[in-house]
Amino acid sequence: MSNFICRYCQHMKMTGRANPNGNNYGLKGPRGECFCEHPKAIESFRRVCPKSPRMAGFIDFTPPGDDYPALKTSPQWCPLKREVAK
Numbered sequence: 433m434s435n436f437i438c439r440y441c442q443h444m445k446m447t448g449r450a451n452p453n454g455n456n457y458g459l460k461g462p463r464g465e466c467f468c469e470h471p472k473a474i475e476s477f478r479r480v481c482p483k484s485p486r487m488a489g490f491i492d493f494t495p496p497g498d499d500y501p502a503l504k505t506s507p508q509w510c511p512l513k514r515e516v517a518k
């Protein structure tokens with residue numbers, strides 16, 4: 433079990449939000465995109481998930497209208513988690 437939780441982490445940044453459109457109309461709002469801005473996030477992501485089609489550092493979307501990732505912990509490539517595992 434990891435102690436690192438993106439939604440409480442200083443490195444988590446919500447960088448964008450989809451525009452309100454037909455897909456999210458009626459929900460609480462558009463979903464945001466959350467990225468990790470830890471200096472080693474990109475390197476760690478590429479090392480752990482070399483075949484991922486996602487943008488390096490992408491954590492998760494937020495639930496509609498929310499400001500934090502839906503993910504309850506942190507991704508496998510979390511650089512803090514990997515530092516502790518060394």
Ligand code: SF4
Pocket residue numbers: 436437438439441442443444445467468469470473491506507509510511512513
């Ligand atoms: S991946 Fe790790 S370092 Fe990055 S925001 Fe999540 S908990 Fe923080």
